[in-house]
Amino acid sequence: MNNVLRIVKGWLRVLLTPGCWFQNKPYSSAWDRKLRELLRDHDFTHIDQYTAQLGPYIIWISNHPYASMTLYQRGMGRPRRITILEAGDKFEQDLLKELSI
Helix, strand or coil, rough: HHHHHHHHHHHHHHHCHHHHHCCCCCCCCHHHHHHHHHHHHEEEEEEEEECCCCCCCEEECCCCCCCEECCCCCCCEECCHHHHHHHHHHHHHHHHHHHCC
């Protein structure tokens, strides 16, 4: 039930966020699964205004949400829109933790 609520909440959020309506890259289910795994197991480390590190990967964080949360310098596609928004939330939380230390 909790997963269903998360999905419904995510789709409502996507529908109400115009920046999600158009995406810069095609969807990649493999990257979506991998990014969800990384979000569960690692914290973001801010590198610069365009990129952050998540586990062993450098992630493009700029142009959020229509072009963010993709692998930096790789041709792989983007995750689901819901995953992009959740990853953006986690990046902000991790950045606040990093700045408060």
